[in-house]
Amino acid sequence: MEDKRQWPLFEVFIRARGGLDHKHVGSLHAADPAMALDHARDLYTRRQEGVSIWVVPSKAIIASDPAETDSLFEPARDKIYRHPTFYEIPDEVKTL
Amino acid sequence: MNTGATEAQAHEAEAQALFRYVLRLGDLSLVLGQRLGEWVGHSPALEEDLGLANIALDLIGQARLLLKLAGEVEGRGRDEDQLAYLREQGAYFNAILAEQPNGDFGQTMVRQVLIDAFQLELYERMTGSADARLAAIAAKSVKEVRYHLRYSSGWLVRLGDGTPESHVRVQTALDLLWPYTVELFAEDDLDRAMADSGIAPRLSEVHAAWIKRIESILAESTLTRPADRPHAWHGKRGQHSEHLGYILAEMQYLQRTYPDARW
Numbered sequence: 001m002e003d004k005r006q007w008p009l010f011e012v013f014i015r016a017r018g019g020l021d022h023k024h025v026g027s028l029h030a031a032d033p034a035m036a037l038d039h040a041r042d043l044y045t046r047r048q049e050g051v052s053i054w055v056v057p058s059k060a061i062i063a064s065d066p067a068e069t070d071s072l073f074e075p076a077r078d079k080i081y082r083h084p085t086f087y088e089i090p091d092e093v094k095t096l
Numbered sequence: 097m098n099t100g101a102t103e104a105q106a107h108e109a110e111a112q113a114l115f116r117y118v119l120r121l122g123d124l125s126l127v128l129g130q131r132l133g134e135w136v137g138h139s140p141a142l143e144e145d146l147g148l149a150n151i152a153l154d155l156i157g158q159a160r161l162l163l164k165l166a167g168e169v170e171g172r173g174r175d176e177d178q179l180a181y182l183r184e185q186g187a188y189f190n191a192i193l194a195e196q197p198n199g200d201f202g203q204t205m206v207r208q209v210l211i212d213a214f215q216l217e218l219y220e221r222m223t224g225s226a227d228a229r230l231a232a233i234a235a236k237s238v239k240e241v242r243y244h245l246r247y248s249s250g251w252l253v254r255l256g257d258g259t260p261e262s263h264v265r266v267q268t269a270l271d272l273l274w275p276y277t278v279e280l281f282a283e284d285d286l287d288r289a290m291a292d293s294g295i296a297p298r299l300s301e302v303h304a305a306w307i308k309r310i311e312s313i314l315a316e317s318t319l320t321r322p323a324d325r326p327h328a329w330h331g332k333r334g335q336h337s338e339h340l341g342y343i344l345a346e347m348q349y350l351q352r353t354y355p356d357a358r359w
Contacts, residue, residue, distance in 0.1 A: 042150050043143060
């Protein structure tokens with residue numbers, strides 16, 4: 001049940017610089033999407049943190065269930081061969 | 097009287113006029129910023145607290161630049177702090193709309209929309225000022241003010257076109273504050289001199305653009321534009337409402353109690 005006494009919750013994503021991904025930075029309350037964008041600007045970009053903002057209604061986010069952590073993520077733990085650690089990397093390759 | 101002395105006098109009169117004009121701009125931002133600061137810790141939501149504080153700080157930043165410039169123009173060694181904290185009420189030249197009380201949140205937003213739109217239209221035109229220093233301050237400020245208006249007009253639309261109660265509240269605030277807007281555009285000798293020398297835009301031009309912008313915001317907010325009435329306010333000449341004294345008392349308290357305090 002939605003609490004009518006409070007504005008809906010939005011999640012905020014900020015792109016720090018051109019070329020980087022938008023990263024989740026936090027959440028805020030706002031009455032509508034336009035207000036959410038203004039609030040995000042005022043709350044999360046006060047110190048030049050970003051060049052672009054996304055706001056998403058929190059209820060639009062579908063999250064995995066913490067109770068299922070074991071069955072979702074545990075099976076990947078012993079499959080280290082999925083990490084490409086067995087390749088020889090030439091010295092000339094600086095960033096990988 | 098020789099020509100040298102006459103020239104010096106003319107130069108002095110010009111500097112004095114520019115000094116007073118820059119104070120009008122700076123004091124408008126300073127007083128409005130101080131007013132908005134009163135909301136900190138009292139806003140309807142934490143998010144608005146930060147939003148209003150940001151705008152207040154932008155305005156005080158503008159005031160700082162303008163008062164610093166005023167001090168340089170005056171040439172008597174006063175800096176922006178001395179001008180902000182050590183002038184008497186009659187030496188403040190803001191239009192008195194800025195000093196009107198916050199009222200409820202809706203009333204604060206109405207005052208904000210009216211002044212934001214004025215500053216936007218003024219600064220947009222002042223970026224081409226004959227005075228390079230004012231042009232630079234306007235270029236910086238116009239970006240801030242554009243956001244201020246986006247914020248305040250967004251709220252006015254929400255409240256005006258909101259519930260019956262919010263509509264009545266902002267319409268009442270608009271009726272209350274509208275008469276004070278006339279002073280913003282009442283051109284006097286100083287405004288005329290500044291426009292003649294290309295330092296400031298013509299107020300009639302600013303007014304035409306302002307009214308167009310305000311009418312479109314009011315239409316979207318489903319609010320009715322009140323009728324213009326002749327104004328009896330002269331804040332721009334240093335004659336203020338009773339409210340400014342209280343603002344200055346709070347703002348100047350520290351500097352007057354502990355002169356030259358630094359931290």
